Amino acid sequence: MTKYWGDALEKLFAARKSLPHDAFIDLEYSDLVRDPIAAVRKLYSRLGSDLSRDAELRLRAFLSAHPNGKHGNHTYTLTAFDMDPIKLRERFSSYRAPFSGYYTNRDH
Secondary structure, three states, X not given: OHHHHHHHHHHXXXXXHOOOHHHOOOOOHHHHHHXXXXXXXXXXXXXXXXOOHHXXXXXXXXHHHOOOOOOOXXXXXXXXXXXXXXXXXXXXHHHHHHHHHHHOOOOO
């Protein structure tokens, strides 16, 4: 699977280079999890729009009905899958490079 996803990400970034920079909006997953309303508001702003009050209320209702951990929490480790973090960092280095500032302080 790491070969499959590594190859897929390399193709994605190669294709992405051929499109205008503003054709993409990158959101950090941790920001989305930490404050989904702010992340969606940022997304709307980048699209040149405002998050309407109605849309925000619907989003809040959804989040309330589907809280994080509602069905339990899962903790995954690389060692549980007999994976080497150094090899994975190398394999996904082309994906990680554009986000190097984000990964500087985190071990993902």
